[in-house]
Amino acid sequence: MKYPNPLQPGSTIAITAFSSGIAEKHEARFQVVKEHLLAQGFKVVVGDCLYGQEKHVSAPIEQRVKELMSFLTDESIDAIFPPWGGELAIEILPYLDFPKLKQVRPKWILGFSDVSTLATTLTSKLRWASAHCSNLMDLTPEALDPLTANTLKNLGTPIGAEFSQVASPMYASSWPDIVNNPKSGITPDTKSCWKWLVKPTSGTVIKGRLIGGCWDTLSHLFETEYLELKALSKSYPEGIVLYLENAEMSPAELTRTIFNMKFRGVFSHINGLLLGRSAAPDPDSEQALTYYEAIENSLTNIGIPVMIDLDIGHFPPNLTLINGAVVKVELDDVGVISQHLI
Template structure:
């Protein structure tokens, strides 16, 4: 696993949108985020494909891909941080020249949602560690919960180091209205509780190499060159932990997705599954299919440990999870995840 250089004061972060950009109404928030990063000592480079939301994207696919390639090949840049996700980052993958990128210095790719599309591809194709974490537009002073506040701190670790994060105390399904109040942070309303859907055969821990992100977008990549779990498992005999979170799939769509993954033998290459909280609310109708019905009906038979309701994705706050790191999730006296950059 190739870990990019630790992020510290003096590191350069490039900002470009892989899919959806920011609109004029987001400029005050973006200014606060940039000021916050500069106060931490980071240098900021803003790309031309940041602004714009026409047809769900900041710019045509070729322009977004070219800008991303330019940043990836520029070894003065240490990290690339989109403002948030979107819908169409998948358009970039066939346009990236991975042969050229093999000669480049590894760079951190950070964020969640559709950012996962690019993050897992760089991990699988190049062996670069990448990051599933709070999005760039979350990083304001008011976002003071430990998971969000320490997002970039964890990336200051040297290769070979280890860091630990604990389960959040509270979470929320509500997004802050930072258009009318640019400085707004999350208001957490519900207690967090990680739990087992399927417990390990012994003990209360699982371990392995991390890979994953937003289920909605990654379902299209399983079995392709961009997310080949079988190849990853062959390279890392310590095993693979796949982590996923549902952003928008209804219970029926999620059921179809899991069955499709089984048909493609996706789960055969992992030794544990970790799921974030679902961002989709269940129906109020008594006879309708529910999220937990799908998990119990379609995943319990896998005979691997499955941890659910973890701090991953569209129900913040977010853990900082490093694709490619060796991780240990523990659910005993306390709920935590330790990651070793080896």
């Protein structure tokens, strides 16, 4: 696994929206976040592909690919941090020059949601470690919950070292009003608890090398050239731990997605499955399938341990998860996740 340099004061963070951009009403929030990065000693480079939401994207695909490749190949850049996710990062994948990227120093890709479409691809194809974590626009001085506040600190972990995180006791059921209160952090208001859907045959631990992200987008990549879990499992004898979070899929769509993963052999290539909190609402009808029924019906017979409701995804806060790190996830009374950057 090829780890980018640890992030620390003096590191340069490039900001580009290779999926959705920000609107004019988000400008005040962006300036708060940018100033917070500068105050922590980071250097910031802002690309041209940042503003705009036309047809779900910040700019035409040619412009987004060109800017992303320029940052990925720039030796002065240490990390690429989009403002947030979006819908169509998948369309940039065929246009990336992977042979060229193999010749350059790895850069951190940071964020969650559609950001993970690119992050997992770089980990799978290039063996670059990448990060699933709070999005750039979440990181204000008032983002004080431990998981969000320690995001960049975790990314400063030296290669060869490890860091641990503890399950958050509460999560936020809604996002803050960043337009009218640009400095606001999340307000955790709902009890949170990691749970076993399927416990290991012995013990209370899942181990392996970590990879994953947004279920909605990664479902289209499994066992394609962009996310080859079979190849990863052959490369790393410690095995693979896959983490996923559902943003918008209905229980029926989720069931189809899980069966698609079964048909492609995904579950035969991993040691365990970690699921974040689902952000998709259940149907109104009492007769309709629910999220928990969908995963219980579809995942209890896949032959591996499954943990659910972790701090991953669209109901914050978010763990910092390093794609490529060796992970140990423990769940007895309290959930603990430790990641070793080897």
